[in-house]
Amino acid sequence: MNRDNDRAKLFSRRAAMLAGGKLALLSTLVGRMYYLQVVEAERYHMMAEDNRISLRLLPPPRGRIVDRNDVAMAVNHQNYRVLVVAEQTSNLDATLDALSKIVPISESERARIFRDVRRRRRFVPVTVRENLSWEDVARIEVNAPDLPGVQIDVGLSRFYPLHELGAHILGYVAAVSEQDLTGDPLLELPGFRIGKAGVERIYDLPLRGKGGTSQVEVNAVGRVIRELARDEGQPGSELRLTLDLDLQAYAAQRLGEESASVVVMDIHNGDILVMASTPSFDPNAFNRGLTTQEWKALISNPKAPLTNKSITGQYAPGSTYKMIVTMAAMEAGVITPEQTIYCPGHMSLGNARFHCWKHGGHGAMNMKDALKHSCDVWFYEVGRRLGPDRIAEMAKRFGLGEHTGIDLPTERPGVIPTRAWKRGALGQAWYPGETLVNSIGQGFVLTTPLQLCVMTARIANGGHAVVPHVARDMLVDGQLVPRPAKEAPPIGVSRQALLQAQRGMNAVTNEAGGTAYRARIGIEGMEMAGKTGTAQVRRITMREREGGVRRNEDLPWNQRDHALFVGYAPVSAPRWAIAVVVEHGGGGSAVAAPIARDIMLELQRRERMRNQPIAAVPEQQADASSLRHDHVHDGQCCGGSAPEESA
């Protein structure tokens, strides 16, 4: 009895202690609950929302690129892809076997698919093949019952419907590389493409547009349960170029197999109508992804198909440089238009003898005839009087030796040598002989075809600093803004000097005996003025052309002269300038001038067709009082007749 009472008392005491312990423990639970669910509730609420809400980026469709006449150059194609969802097929191997009867799947592709499937969650579709033809899509759809887990998906991919045509200006899009990442999450989307060259690169931001977002609720393994909100974003802007693709096609076809460049621009507003560089490449290959063989073929081609020779190729201008020397001479007053210099076929300086291209010599040459016949001795002498620095000063005003500011990447500045330049670049003094060579556009001087075209445009437009561009609009803070239609500022060259250059160029093509007389446009109102040039390629290293071409010294083609021609038309009221460079093409008058003539003729024909669609008439245009320089070439009169000097 007592014993049990004692035990019961002890039990009760102990039970009370145990209950106290339990209550203490339960209190910690309540305290913890309070801490988690009240004190920290806000933080955990955010974390739960982070868990369940996932922001998916919606890639915006890239803006189209069209030429000045709305011809599409870059569009977005529907890209049909076949995908496979691992969890929807019981046997992935069998499904792929069945699928490979429709679209071939190589062993390496199959390995890649299995790798992707292993890496991702079972419900994430894995791409089997892209760029399916419509027939393949149809066959897969028809066989769908035998292809569990196989889906067809439509995405957008960049497509250049004209392939090679205009490829250098367009550039291309390609996958984003590590150094392209700017923090824009769009760039991290798998399969996203950005502009890597040409206007695709320069105008990448407006073309790209703004990515949309889709707020989706996801479960723990990332499967989308439902969409909560959606922001469509902003599709990329359409980019309109100043190119005339019809003419570009004509020019490219006219250049044929040559490694050559043609630039045609509007001399007043700087619109580039044609910028052809041959041979070209298919930009679609870059979007698709080049194979090693394709890449090697492009890189090892001596004609450098990837290089836009119009802005990246640097060539000695040869005789096309002579207008610069002429105008420098006028401005410096080292000679008058009427004074003549006698050409015996060579000029001696110290021990060296410098030859004129014409063996027997030209005899007495005045300024206009010197240009017309491209007399080297006349320019040696004038150049000697001027020295290199005054020539260079004039060359700069015409945009040589520096970037033109065109809206394309990889433009090179060329070289306009001065005494100071040579000291700086080569650490050597200027030799007198180099002055002579420099005066005929040889030696150190290097120009791009675009620079030559800009130079010609500035001669033809009366000395205005026109700047070339290929896009109609310009880029301001990542947006496309219309270019202000204001006249380019004057470059500060006198009318007299410009007139002499214009007269000389007119004589080259429109006077019998001119170096390009055979390549004249004999249609009234369409006449072209111009200047031929032939640049010697004496050593292989003289070829300063940028690009992947490696020397192939055995090829005689490599040793030949570059053929050049610059010109503008119509002489009576100039509107367009052209520059043609044919690498190793031979003589400027024989090769380059006819190309320029054909293109300028074609351009003016089209223009006339456009203005008068019903009757293509050559009759009703500028009257006879327009240029007849053959009447004034004796040098008597200059002031009265200068209609080619555009106001």
Place this chain on the structure above:
Amino acid sequence: MNNFSPQRVRFNPHRMTLREKFWQMNWMLIGLITICASVGFIMLYSAANGSIDPWAQRQMVRFGIGFAMMVTVALVDIRIWMRYAYSFYIVAMVLLVAVEVVGSVGMGAQRWIDLGIVQLQPSEVMKISLILALARYFHGATIQEVGRPLFLLPPLVMVFAPAVLVLKQPDLGTALMLIAGGGAIFFLAGVRMWKFGLVLAAAIGSVPIAWQFLRQYQKNRVLIFLNPEADPLGTGYHITQSKIALGSGGLFGKGFLQGTQSHLNFLPEKQTDFIFTMLAEETGMVGGLFLLGIYVLILAYGYAIALRSRSQFGRLVALGVTVTFFLYVFINIAMVMGLIPVVGVPLPLISYGGTAMLTLMIGFGLMMSVYIHRDVVIGRRGSSEEG
């Protein structure tokens, strides 16, 4: 020994009819248990995204079976339970050894014996058997005996032998529950406090040694518990996601069926070990406190029953069951709140699963048997002492 007051002896407590026993059953306790299980059904319905399939329905069936067993156990005379206490314990030990031999592998641990229709989990049987065996051992012990260290050796073996076997399975949670539950009975039987201090000190001293015997995943769980942010996507994922779910539930919860963490599967094992998290996410702290309140009431009934029992065996069994029940509640909730490492202990009466449910229902049955037979005086050997 017969000194019952006349008021309390309305009938002879040693010879009650079934009908009398039935009316003696503690209906309030039964009500609380049913409310608790119903909360479980509702949460399992939610866990299945608003469907009684696959969990809620089966759980109801189990509860029904468990309920029947509880009533049966309650009506069986307490003296019978005492008489067979050691037999149950031996059977449970044999089963525990058997699981080592023919146990089927489930959830990475050998815990079950497949009996064809049901999977028997001997460690659960042991939880009840150990309470019965210890209660019987201490029932006849005087305070003087309890004070003798040698006298304490057999019950110590009775606790640690199954605990070691369970730990080998490996099931850390159940092993801890066996030791803690056994320790509570030692404590209630009157073992001196300093002896617990000694054992505790020895336990702490042996932690570095015990660490060697833990499996890698158990070590990870402890390490992750100490620093859950170290591995948010790996082992720490469970704790972190559980805390997020709890915390984001706030005071009033996200609403029934609206728990984003649970329904989007960020919460692992939401129908079993982490069901309290789901409840707290959907019904908030208010819901959590409600459930805790019911648990506290059930615990309080356990105490009431224990204190009213006239036999030491009854007292020890009733509080032994209560302690086991409390350990389930505390370990599970502390685990999902990140207070202790993740150990696989279900939330009693709520978590989906049959064995724990049956263990608890049998335990409650024993508790009620103690209540019904509270005035039965039991002799040292288990026979009634009527004089």
